[in-house]
Amino acid sequence: MTTPTRRFPLDAWALAVLAAVLCAIPFFASGYVLYVVNLLMVFVILALGMHVVIGEAGQFALSHTAFYGIGIYVAGLINTHWHPPFVLSILAGGLVSAALGYVIGLLALRMRDIYLALATFAFGEAMQWVFLNWESVTGGSNGMRMQPAQMLGLTLTNDLQAYPFVVGIAALMLGVTVWLSRSQFGSALRAVRESDVAAMAMGIDARAMKQSAFAVSAAFAGIAGGTYTLFISFIHPESLGFQTTILILTMVVVGGIGSVRGAVAGALAFGIISEMLRQALSIQEILYGAILLGFMMFRPRGLFADAKKRIARSHGQAAAGAAALKGGAA
Template sequence: MNPDRWALLLGAVVLLVLPFTVSGYVLYIANLLMVFVVLSLGLHVVIGEAGQFALSHTAFYGIGIYTAGIINTAWHPPFLVSILAGGVLSAVLGYIIGLLALRMRDIYLALATFAFGEAMQWVFLNWESVTGGSNGMRMQPAELFGYKLTNDLQAYPFVVVIAGLMLWATVALSRSQYGASLRAVRESDVAAMAMGVDVKAMKQSAFAVSAAFAGIAGGMYTLFVSFIHPESLGFQTTILVLTMVVVGGIGSVRGAVAGAIVFGLISELLRQALSIQEIIYGVILMGFMMFKPRGLFADRSQRAPAAASSAQQPAVRRAAQ
């Protein structure tokens, strides 16, 4: 059996057994890891598949949280409605932000999207009538046809199922013609246009899909957490999710999932060291970008071309001489 399928089967068994063997804080961590998996998969779409270096992911995550939380509190619909609303709103804003990708590249795009993320955190902090501002916002329990989710155990099966569906959607996207078009844009805009790919549409749609994933992750978060503060949606979270994708392996679905689980656990271990978390993540991120840019879990199909390219470089230099 394929190693990926063995890993998927093992993960499914662990998730199935977990609620019968643990409780309380451990289930909260499991729920949080599922949220990180969806967040990481969303960033994988825009960075790993489309090659657009965006730093606005946490902003869309926050939009999803506040949208779902406000809708739950005001109208008490089935939580699927509020989660989808957060995903749709994030996707629309992501599509608009995608316009930047048509005019900017590389560091300029990163800075522009980072500025959007910081602007959204300012909105979360200062729009007190909607978000509660610096006092944070307390949310009502999510509901499904009158059934309220009041603890981590009740939310767990729904969080796991949503995360599983988002993983399936990511794999399907990666294997589809759409995914191939995104990767063509990642490699070269000019070459992609020569092959008939609508580069503008691909870039904007990648931002929209990525933002939708982040918005849905935000909605998932409201299923088991009753309070949100804007400080948890700042640059530290952006660096954490970026580290998950880069260290796991840019362009690798398995890398995005593994990175989310590993660094989600590390973030909990470092919870008592908030003042140095960003430094630790930054050092890890720089180290991997310098010495292992393809990450720990890059696809084998990505490693082979890289090895072949490295082997060919000396021969090319000798021929040139």
């Protein structure tokens, strides 16, 4: 009787290859490439945060960019005025965003589906208005200069110096997302996503879960904003508009709603596409809209959510084959 070989998980291979590439990049890449990779890591954190609220909790929220901007301005202002270690300024941005996200989560208790999307969209637009008009704090339409971040006496003055910290934060947030997804908290979120009534029948506080999902998602966005301040020197409110929300939503939808690997792959793919189309903003909007519509119509679960089902099905078939072989040998 032959014993079936145990295969190394595909996700582990993908992570190993990605880690090897990220470790090799600083040795041969130019400053611009390092900037793009840093930006991709920020997109990964943003996509993971949207995955929590949409993919895990099933709450269709469009306020992610607002929390991202809050994280940028909070971390930037703290760093400019008090120069603490950047870990503290990033944590402050995440905590402020989480607190506001918990409050915005109250909307999820009263609204659903398109109404919740419109309400959170309105909050995002209101926050961009604040970024544009609160000139004494954000610099308004003139934008705001960022001071270099500091840590243990080291001042981060270029993309290469910021690179290991940005990659490390993205890896940490990926680990947190996987842990949350596999925890009882993640199971409770998915139960609420499927049915509020069924979740409450199992003893799950659906109201608390929805608010917690908003808070966690907003914290991810705030941390992404704080991480962004490690390698940029200037921020303008126009970069925090609805187009950024659509970009992040496209990453999650195309990658696969409810799939961590889909959020990461979508962030990497569309982050590169957005950078390639930086000089053609009108084409960006048309492209994102067409891709989003196409996937929502013909492949609503995205690419990697379906791949996950195929892998699980193949594993089930392999297990059934092994059981049949064992029964035949017996």
